[in-house]
Amino acid sequence: THTPGFGMAVGQQHCSRCVIAVGVAACLLGIALVVIGAMGPPAVNDVLHEKLLEEVLLSESEGFKIWQNNTWDDAPPHWKTFTFYNYTSVRDFVEHGTTPVLGVEEVGPYAFRKYVVRFNRLVVNDSIYFQEYEYYKFDPEHSAPGVSPDDIIISPNVPFIGALDVMSHQFASHFVDQVLERIMAEVGIRMDHEVVFWNKTVHQLLFGCEDRLMAQLSKLLDLAHLPPVDPFFAGFNPNMTSLVEAAEKTKYNSVNTGLYQESKLLQFQQYQGEKNMNWAWPYPVGGTNGEQFGPNHKRSDVVYAWVAELQRNVEMVYYRDSEYEGIPTISVTNSDKLYA
Secondary structure (H helix, E strand, O other): OOOOOOOEEOOOOOOOOOOOOOOOOOOOOOOEEEEEOOOOOHHHHHHHHHHHHHHHHOOOOHHHHHHHEOOOOOOOOOEEEEEEEEEEOHHHHHHHOOOOOOEEEEEEEEEEEEEEEEEEEEEEOOEEEEEEEEEEEEOHHHOOOOOOOOOEEEEEOHHHHHHHHHHHOOOOHHHHHHHHHHHHHHHOOOOOHHHHEEEEEHHHHHHOEEOHHHHHHHHHHHHOOOOOOOOEEOOOOOOOOOHHHHHHHOOOEEEEOOOOOHHHOOOEEEEOOEOEEEOOOEEEOOOEOOOOOOOOEOOOOOEEEEEOOOOEEEEEEEEEEEEEOOEEEEEEEEOHHHHO
């Protein structure tokens, strides 16, 4: 599954093959595995229900400890993999038109192990509120051979292009042209392709960096007594350095504990303080983060996963029967609605 924008496929993000309290192994975006829970008699389901309450919902349980902190050595690992589109023949394409089609090559995957600490937790009825401290470490073992987070990716400079596009709707074209010429002169750019495309490392694209064009644009707007733009490109994932930083920069999430309805186990009710994401229309928060799902899934059931990078709820459907370490599982994949 590919995420549009920035010449990047934030694709095939896999969570770890975790064996959790109710025996769920899952992946996020791509093919996920969900343990079959409704295969036995009612007594089996009763045991699952009791186990769910015992292992997932109680603060002293092993399942809850794994959910709140996976940074210890023996915690089930959680990986994310990313594939990038690297643009080739950019200079010839932009300047001379000698390349009829702009070349694009797929690079990766780059695997990172994700570490999460969920802190400042507060349980209210069947909801738990918390903040998240996230950080990532590159994992060469699960990455493509020879790749590094220091690899340079050439991709469209979407933040800067987007800022110019917004300005073109607010100011006269000659003003925008003058601003662009001034920026190019200040940063020493002579070629148009250096404006349209940027060269960033994998680490910068994923976790953020300051862009020199945006920084110069912000200075010029400030001199003109206009609202400045943020020169820092935030990237696609937070890579924080401490709990203090996380407490300062993040807002509260909330998920359902499954206390009253098991199927809602760990489904998001609020993300970064918002119940709806404000796109062209309010987009409701929902689904789990893909690490865990409620029990008793059937092949006909739809599974929902909240993808923070997209800030949307992704629908997944039955793909095939499978097995994980001797446990019968169901593989699910993105539904056609993702591409609609």
